[in-house]
Amino acid sequence: MGTGSGALQFCWLVFRHILHGGDQVLIGELARRTGASPKAIRLYEARKLLPRVPRKGAYRVYGEEHVQQIQVIRQAQVLGFTLTELGSALKADQVEPDWETLLQQLDRKKTAIRNTIRQLEQLELQVDRIGADIRLCLAESANTSQALCEGVARTHMENMPNGHP
Incomplete structure (x- = not known):
């Protein structure tokens, strides 16, 4: 525009x-x-x-x-x-x-989208870490109760702000 x-x-x-x-x-x-x-x-x-x-x-x-x-x-x-x-x-x-105002609003919207993408990328990293820890726990404890792996996931969740990423 x-x-x-x-x-x-x-x-x-x-x-x-x-x-x-x-x-x-x-x-x-x-x-x-x-x-x-x-x-x-x-x-x-x-x-x-x-x-x-x-x-x-x-x-x-x-x-x-x-x-x-x-x-x-x-x-x-x-x-x-x-x-x-x-x-x-x-x-x-x-x-x-008012095309200039619309252009400014588009720029602000683009910044907000980039911030949301960054937050989602951080969330994705956290999900990957939790998944990797659970997979490792399951592989190492084939003869152990899955309660141990559930504890790993719970610990990750408790360490996040407000109990979520």
Whole structure:
């Protein structure tokens, strides 16, 4: 998502608006196009994550900018972002996302993922150590009770913070 992509996206939206007369749709069609449920779309609107939604009579009418914004929201959710996290980058008074803020959020998400990977790698090492000790115990004590090996595993667990890795 380079800084130039926002300008290109805006130009594309203007072109589509001119070509299709605004291409305005009701919520059912918007849901079909984006894969978001009408309930989710209303939630995005209530959380002010979508640009202002105009009305024709009693009906909300959505344009291409809403399609694009919902696609950004759904893609961000797949990456693990919450709607609250997206609030700073997606605002009702903006036609498109704040790409710089989204980029910063992606960087923070990447850091969090790396930290989680490190924690999981440490957990994997601990599991390997416990497994190796139990295998060794079983190999050395073929004629002894398995209670001894269970004690080895229990000792490992007791030595971990909060009783777990």
